[in-house]
Amino acid sequence: xxxxxxxxxxxxxxxxxxxxxxxxxxxxxxxxxxxxxxxxxxxxxxxxxxxxxxxxxxxxxxxxxxxxxxxxxxxxxxxxxxxxxxxxxxxxxxxxxxxxxxxxxxxxxxxxxxxxxxxxxxxxxxxxxxxxxxxxxxxxxxxxxxxxxxxxxxxxxxxxxxxxxxxxxxxxxxxxxxxxxxxxxxxxxxxxxxxxxxxxxxxxxxxxxxxxxxxxxxxxxxxxxxxxxxxxxxxxxxxxxxxxxxxxxxxxxxxxxxxxxxxxxxxxxxxxxxxxxxxxxxxxxxxxxxxxxxxxxxxxxxxxxxxxxxxxxxxxxxxxxxxxxxxxxxxxxxxxxxxxxxxxxxxxxxxxxxxxxxxxxxxxxxxxxxxxx
Amino acid sequence: xxxxxxxxxxxxxxxxxxxxxxxxxxxxxxxxxxxxxxxxxxxxxxxxxxxxxxxxxxxxxxxxxxxxxxxxxxxxxxxxxxxxxxxxxxxxxxxxxxxxxxxxxxxxxxxxxxxxxxxxxxxxxxxxxxxxxxxxxxxxxxxxxxxxxxxxxxxxxxxxxxxxxxxxxxxxxxxxxxxxxxxxxxxxxxxxxxx
Numbered sequence: 001x002x003x004x005x006x007x008x009x010x011x012x013x014x015x016x017x018x019x020x021x022x023x024x025x026x027x028x029x030x031x032x033x034x035x036x037x038x039x040x041x042x043x044x045x046x047x048x049x050x051x052x053x054x055x056x057x058x059x060x061x062x063x064x065x066x067x068x069x070x071x072x073x074x075x076x077x078x079x080x081x082x083x084x085x086x087x088x089x090x091x092x093x094x095x096x097x098x099x100x101x102x103x104x105x106x107x108x109x110x111x112x113x114x115x116x117x118x119x120x121x122x123x124x125x126x127x128x129x130x131x132x133x134x135x136x137x138x139x140x141x142x143x144x145x146x147x148x149x150x151x152x153x154x155x156x157x158x159x160x161x162x163x164x165x166x167x168x169x170x171x172x173x174x175x176x177x178x179x180x181x182x183x184x185x186x187x188x189x190x191x192x193x194x195x196x197x198x199x200x201x202x203x204x205x206x207x208x209x210x211x212x213x214x215x216x217x218x219x220x221x222x223x224x225x226x227x228x229x230x231x232x233x234x235x236x237x238x239x240x241x242x243x244x245x246x247x248x249x250x251x252x253x254x255x256x257x258x259x260x261x262x263x264x265x266x267x268x269x270x271x272x273x274x275x276x277x278x279x280x281x282x283x284x285x286x287x288x289x290x291x292x293x294x295x296x297x298x299x300x301x302x303x304x305x306x307x308x309x310x311x312x313x314x315x316x317x318x319x320x321x322x323x324x325x326x327x328x329x330x331x332x333x334x335x336x337x338x339x340x341x342x343x344x345x346x347x348x349x350x351x352x353x354x355x356x357x358x359x360x361x362x363x364x365x366x367x368x369x370x371x372x373x
Numbered sequence: 374x375x376x377x378x379x380x381x382x383x384x385x386x387x388x389x390x391x392x393x394x395x396x397x398x399x400x401x402x403x404x405x406x407x408x409x410x411x412x413x414x415x416x417x418x419x420x421x422x423x424x425x426x427x428x429x430x431x432x433x434x435x436x437x438x439x440x441x442x443x444x445x446x447x448x449x450x451x452x453x454x455x456x457x458x459x460x461x462x463x464x465x466x467x468x469x470x471x472x473x474x475x476x477x478x479x480x481x482x483x484x485x486x487x488x489x490x491x492x493x494x495x496x497x498x499x500x501x502x503x504x505x506x507x508x509x510x511x512x513x514x515x516x517x518x519x520x521x522x523x524x525x526x527x528x529x530x531x532x533x534x535x536x537x538x539x540x541x542x543x544x545x546x547x548x549x550x551x552x553x554x555x556x557x558x559x560x561x562x563x564x565x566x567x568x
Contacts, residue, residue: 019485029407033392041406043413043451046458047488047525129524136528137536140492147458150419244407245415 050128075104413452457496512546
């Protein structure tokens, strides 16, 4: 249960990174792209997200268990510990919570950030700096796999929709359309990505009576689906993203399908409402070929040795150094006379000392008792 | 219902197009930054990647990499980091000469920019592009990053070196590092100095 995070550097004072800080919210957005909640201008990438969350502002009244229980609502927790070394406001504590899954961490952050908790206000942020190299690798791999899978599903569904629409205007069909009851056979091989049309936020039940549709509906209860991104639906209080594209805040139902957005919507397109840029909007849209050409010209002009040396393993004399420059190690010139200055001085002094008793041969040396200070 | 869904999709495309247009039309840097950040965040959702690709937002982001405004660079590279997870976007970025534009940003002062650059480079690694991505200069840069005090930078560079480079490439780059690895000043070496 309570397992300390075993890391050799956990005794170091943690850095306060800029990504832990809350940024000021942006107040100057025009209305059409202003979200429901005031947000700062920030871009989320997979690098900023993590299974590790830091929770600040927890009142220091012994509510660690309650905090962990609250976090656990969003997914299984692997480890947690108080971050005593992190600077905290008076009478508050800071905790590190490591979730089993990134999606759980995402959900927890969304739900707990800026929320009150036992009289205090929590500030929750990702702390990817606590990851190991392996954690980071797995995180990137999972993310890549998820994106590839989602894009394939979306592409496949659009193909199927296109085929379905093409089949639609064919009344004399060898197999007569059977709107009701649904035919589950074609759907059985795709349990997770059903081609059936999902009801939108419970607005309407699965409509079997759409003319000419071959799509059946699974008899199983539908998996949790994402709401339309711009529709304000109070029944399901979890929009997937807002007008600022803040998908990173989207929560998921932490059921068997742990990746967000696994339920998909079929894009039933009527042939007359084909999604293409209308001529009116094309007039506003400036083609980017000029920019492309400019960039190509810019690329061609300075002959970057980096481009030329792609086949070689050796960094040429003239190739530009990539990345930050390290401070150069001190250059040591063994021929430099100054290296011997001290040696000469010592030798000279020794010579002088050695020559003193010869000048005064008569003096007797008295051994005085040494005074120890 | 089908019309509702298709209109949803059309609305979404329209909205994204409006954002792109605003970005291109406005002179106000603050508004540009906001819109750029929005587009970069929308790039995180696979659902939008197709639309953004059609709107040539990959080129828009690539254009940002040569801007003076460091926010433009950071947000643009964040968008590329997000979009390059998709194979088709990745191929578009490669076709538009993305690799040198991204590697140039490895010397940025901003950590987020550098992190996005490393991740984007990893995403852009294909069998064909690997020689360019794992150019000796880049590998040396990653070796230096793997000694950094920043854990995120260390981790990402570590993943790059382990996943994208061969052992031979890393060994060769180590040998060629100026001054060798052991005399690096100012960067605390971990107890186990092997990368």
